[in-house]
Amino acid sequence: WRLIDTKIVQRIRDFTKRNYRFVIFSNQAGISSGASPLKSVQKRFEDAIKRINIPCIAMLATKDDIYRKPRPGMFWVYQNSFNDAVEISEKFMIGDAAGRKSSIKKDHSAVDILFAYNVKFDSFQTPEDFVASKPMQSSVQDAMTLYSTNLPSFRPxxxxxxxxxxxxxxxxxxxxxxxxxxxxxxxxxxxxxxxxxxxxxxxxxxxxxxxxxxxxxxxxxxxxxxxxxxxxxxxxxxxxxxxxxxxxxxxxxxxxxxxxxxxxxxxxxxxxxxxxxxxxxxxxxxxxxxxxxxxxxxxxxxxxxxxxxxxxxxxxxxxxxxxxxxxxxxxxxxxxxxxxxxxxx
CATH class of the missing domain: 3.40.50.300 (P-loop containing nucleotide triphosphate hydrolases)
Incomplete structure (x- = not known):
């Protein structure tokens, strides 16, 4: 693994100084299927967190269940058990699964932006735009428009x-x-x-x-x-x-x-x-x-x-x-x- 850009560390630190909490939500179904050994995944995350050197909570969804993005289970657990009863006044998400469908940058899925939409995050941004310090959209829905998100055919x-x-x-x-x-x-x-x-x-x-x-x-x-x-x-x-x-x-x-x-x-x-x-x-x-x-x-x-x-x-x-x-x-x-x-x- 490698950081997509070394500037991402400073960008995260800028927000944690403003009382934001750094949380990682990741789908890792390969653990339960046997495709990705647990120890290997743990080491990858530990190495990344050590390199970033900013306190964080990492939550991994290992099965196809309520905890797997875009479903809200991981956020519910974080909110109820790991947030120290602090009211969350603002939250945004950085993710590469934005459902972009252009030939230049086609995403493997839209689970990150749909996860942000499901749990009512205030905004969403891709890693590239976050590192470039581009202004965030005023809502996840506006971000979907910006990234031309390829939404599922059915709108619940x-x-x-x-x-x-x-x-x-x-x-x-x-x-x-x-x-x-x-x-x-x-x-x-x-x-x-x-x-x-x-x-x-x-x-x-x-x-x-x-x-x-x-x-x-x-x-x-x-x-x-x-x-x-x-x-x-x-x-x-x-x-x-x-x-x-x-x-x-x-x-x-x-x-x-x-x-x-x-x-x-x-x-x-x-x-x-x-x-x-x-x-x-x-x-x-x-x-x-x-x-x-x-x-x-x-x-x-x-x-x-x-x-x-x-x-x-x-x-x-x-x-x-x-x-x-x-x-x-x-x-x-x-x-x-x-x-x-x-x-x-």
Whole structure:
């Protein structure tokens, strides 16, 4: 290793003299994978810190978990356990992973600038600009513009902007509330269609179960045959509020349910692949932090594979109506969960 420029030491020292604290946040997943021996990584950091000769805290994320940038875990640990209860009035980040996409300087990723954005740093700068003493941008967002950051295709904050309507039907009617939606249904038998991570189970648990709907789920029952048997059992018991909560991506697979449940309504959860990947990643992180978290993630390749199978449902298949369901953000167990949900993960 070597310093990118010897002037960086004086630049860091200038800020520490003004009561800034020097903290290193680094992704080092190679430690857990075996690609980078722990002692080798430790020596590299110790040599660098010794050369810089300025007191600092170094935090290394060794796994693909909540601590890996751009996720906020390392900063949360620093803030809660290593900051001596001092209020942080100003913070900025220097990082080379700014998502620059130009042919002159193309970055390997954007994790540093996204990390700074997620944890609400005041600004961000690349090492070259920091050494050159260039003025910092007034916000991380302005820095993203300056560096032409190649942002992920999905913006998590958009999930908080989709709540104007909960659904629309094939006649072009929009519904502002769950109650309004349920009152419009021509039948109380509902079939869900949507990719893994599109919010089907969350929608059922938070909006339909409380209204007396009974769930039929392959994930819970184990096979499609058992789903059919359970539907027949519910019908024989006089149940009319039945929800088939499976992927139901292909038209051929939906036919059996149309035959079993005359007048069947379709709820199509039309989340994009990038949105499903974000929601699935959130589930994965929540499961890592809490084994009892209700919603299980799937391997990412499953989402890509199922996207290819998706036949968008239409009324022509025999549904009494098809509703496009918007993703509805519900309540969170903690402020930290809510913050994480809207971050780049």
């Amino acid at each position: 904050q958009s999930l908080n902007e989709n709540n104007k309507f909960v659904a629309c039907n094939d006649s072009g009617e929009y519904f502002k509330s769950i109650q309004e939606l349920l009152e419009s249904l021509p039948s109380k038998a509902i079939l869900f269609v949507g990719l893994p991570g599109s919010g089907k189970s969350y929608f059922f648990n938070n909006h339909l179960s409380k209204h007396g709907y009974k769930e039929v789920s392959r994930d819970r029952l184990g096979s499609m045959d058992k789903c059919e048997q359970h539907i027949k059992k519910l019908i024989s018991e006089g149940e009319t509020k039945i929800v088939v909560n499976n992927l139901n991506l292909e038209e051929n697979g939906r036919r059996k349910f149309l035959q079993l449940l005359p007048g069947l309504v379709c709820f199509y959860f039309h989340s994009t692949r990038s949105q499903c990947l974000h929601l699935n990643n959130y589930r994965r992180l929540m499961r890592q932090m809490n084994a009892d978290y209700e919603y299980a993630p799937v391997p990412e390749p499953v989402i890509y594979a199922n996207e290819k199978k998706l036949n968008e449902p239409t009324k022509d298949e025999g549904f009494s109506s098809v509703y496009r369901i918007s993703f509805i953000v519900g309540d969170f167990d903690s402020e930290q969960q809510q913050q994480l949900f809207f971050m780049y993960l």
